[in-house]
Amino acid sequence: MQLVELDVRAVLRDGGEPFPLIMQTVASLKAGQSLRLIANFRPVPLLQVMQKKGFSFKDREIGNGDWEVIFTPVEAENKxxxxxxxxxxxxxxxxxxxxxxxxxxxxxxxxxxxxxxxxxxxxxxxxxxxxxxxxxxxxxxxxxxxxxxxxxxxxxxxxxxxxxxxxxxxxxxx
Incomplete structure (x- = not known):
């Protein structure tokens, strides 16, 4: 599985809203690709949005309050x-x-x-x-x-x- 990385910490620190960028990145994923998202907090509402879109996730704190979340498309036969x-x-x-x-x-x-x-x-x-x-x-x-x-x-x-x-x-x- 190939990971596409998106680090939104700078956007968040600058007071920006990363959701449109995240959704744009998700829409650009190709077959066999997952999204590795880096944020400065655990993005709980996004986890629910992505599950509705057919993604599973694995999240973990990576230090200094930063989080890594890997979103992987759920295979059609498992849904x-x-x-x-x-x-x-x-x-x-x-x-x-x-x-x-x-x-x-x-x-x-x-x-x-x-x-x-x-x-x-x-x-x-x-x-x-x-x-x-x-x-x-x-x-x-x-x-x-x-x-x-x-x-x-x-x-x-x-x-x-x-x-x-x-x-x-x-x-x-x-």
Whole structure:
């Protein structure tokens, strides 16, 4: 992966607004390129904007209050596409800005046992707001009311081939 570097510290120090420059640089990225952004603070609002645009990110403080953020385009096959209708829990708010899943579960094989109990146990062990990704062979109708009753949010749909149901679940209040 080739990195295109953009250092906006001088723009920020001079009181300028780097957002247009950042978006211009993002628009100029070619296939296989990622953006390495250097700023004098952690650009939290930008992280959400870039996730909505289909980028994942890795950030780290590099010293003296400066931050490095590497934005990488998310591959199309890893994204939940809009090719099939997306369902969501009643309380789901802007799943596009949820963090990346911290657990990946595969329940696509038959006879998976106590799926609901396993997922609820995991959700109770992770921090509020953390996300898990689960794959099912069919829409898990049995699980959905239990998630909502427990205060968790979810969003899901079938893959383009209609063979697997993909679901992201965000841990709610414990």
């Amino acid at each position: 939940m596409t809009e090719s099939k209708p997306v369902s969501r829990s009643a309380e789901t708010v802007v799943p596009e800005i949820w963090p990346d899943p911290m657990h990946y579960l595969d329940y696509s094989l038959p006879d998976q046992g106590t799926v609901t109990e396993e997922i609820l146990r995991l959700l109770n062990r992770i921090e509020d707001g953390a996300v898990i990704f689960a794959l099912f062979s069919a829409e898990p109708d049995f699980l959905l009311p239990e998630l909502e009753k427990a205060g968790h949010q979810w969003v899901g749909n079938f893959d383009a081939g209609g063979e697997a149901y993909r679901m992201m679940i965000r841990s709610g209040a414990h």
